[in-house]
Amino acid sequence: xxxxxxxxxxxxxxxxxxxxxxxxxxxxxxxxxxxxxxxxxxxxxxxxxxxxxxxxxxxxxxxxxxxxxxxxxxxxxxxxxxxxxxxxxxxxxxxxxxxxxxxxxxxxxxxxxxxxxxxxxxxxxxxxxxxxxxxxxxxxxxxxxxxxxxxxxxxxxxxxxxxxxxxxxxxxxxxxxxxxxxxxxxxxxxxxxxxxxxxxxxxxxxxxxxxxxxxxxxxxxxxxxx
Numbered sequence: 001x002x003x004x005x006x007x008x009x010x011x012x013x014x015x016x017x018x019x020x021x022x023x024x025x026x027x028x029x030x031x032x033x034x035x036x037x038x039x040x041x042x043x044x045x046x047x048x049x050x051x052x053x054x055x056x057x058x059x060x061x062x063x064x065x066x067x068x069x070x071x072x073x074x075x076x077x078x079x080x081x082x083x084x085x086x087x088x089x090x091x092x093x094x095x096x097x098x099x100x101x102x103x104x105x106x107x108x109x110x111x112x113x114x115x116x117x118x119x120x121x122x123x124x125x126x127x128x129x130x131x132x133x134x135x136x137x138x139x140x141x142x143x144x145x146x147x148x149x150x151x152x153x154x155x156x157x158x159x160x161x162x163x164x165x166x167x168x169x170x171x172x173x174x175x176x177x178x179x180x181x182x183x184x185x186x187x188x189x190x191x192x193x194x195x196x197x198x199x200x201x202x203x204x205x206x207x208x209x210x211x212x213x214x215x216x217x218x219x220x221x222x223x224x225x226x
Contacts, residue, residue: 008076008085011048012094015087016108016171018210019044023167024217026156033213035170039155041088042072049076049085058148059084063161064123064134070158071136072148084122084138090162090169091135092176092187097122099140109176110187129192166202166221170209179205199225 020035049056055077063071073086084097092108106113112127122138169178175188186193199222
C-alpha cells in the first residue's frame with residue numbers, strides 16, 4: 001500500500017542526512033562510493049521510492065543560474081497526481097513540491113524556500129538573507145526517462161555552476177552544513193555561521209561526519225590545494 005504523502009518527508013530527510021551532495025566525481029574524474037550531484041541523488045531517491053512501492057521517474061529541471069536544463073530530480077505519482085522530490089540541489093530541499101498545493105513556504109535547518117506555481121512549471125526559490133534567488137524551474141510536462149538516463153555518462157560535460165571548486169553539503173540533525181571552496185557555512189534556527197577553512201581543516205571536519213567513504217576522494221582533491 002502506498003504511504004501517505006507526509007511520510008515522504010522522513011525519506012527526504014534521511015537521504016539529505018546520509019547521502020551527501022558533492023562534486024568530487026567531477027573534480028577528480030572518479031566515482032565516489034557515496035553521495036554525488038543531482039543525478040546521483042535522483043537515482044538513489046528513485047531506487048528508495050520504488051522499493052517502498054511508489055511509482056517514481058527521473059525528471060529534469062532548468063538551473064536558473066545557467067539557464068541550462070541540467071538539474072535532475074524525481075517525479076512521483078501519488079493519490080492520482082504528480083509531485084516532485086529533490087534532494088540533489090546542494091541545499092536542504094527536503095520538502096514535497098506539489099504543483100497543486102497552497103503550501104508555498106518551506107524551511108529546513110533555518111534555510112527558507114519558496115515555491116511559485118505556474119501553469120506549466122514550478123519555480124523553486126531560496127532566500128539568501130537579503131533577497132529571493134531563483135534556483136530551479138521544474139517543467140510539468142511529461143518527460144521520457146530513457147532520454148534522461150542516456151545523459152548520465154555525459155552529465156559533467158554540460159554547463160554546471162560548480163565546475164572548478166569544491167561543493168559538499170549535508171544535513172546533520174537540525175543543522176545544514178555547506179562547503180563552497182574554502183568556506184563552511186552552517187545553517188540552523190535561522191542563523192548562518194561562516195568559517196574559512198584550510199584544506200586540512202576541511203578534511204578534519206568531514207572526518208567527523210558519517211561519510212568516511214568520502215575521505216580518500218576528498219584527500220585527493222585537497223592535496224592539490226595544499
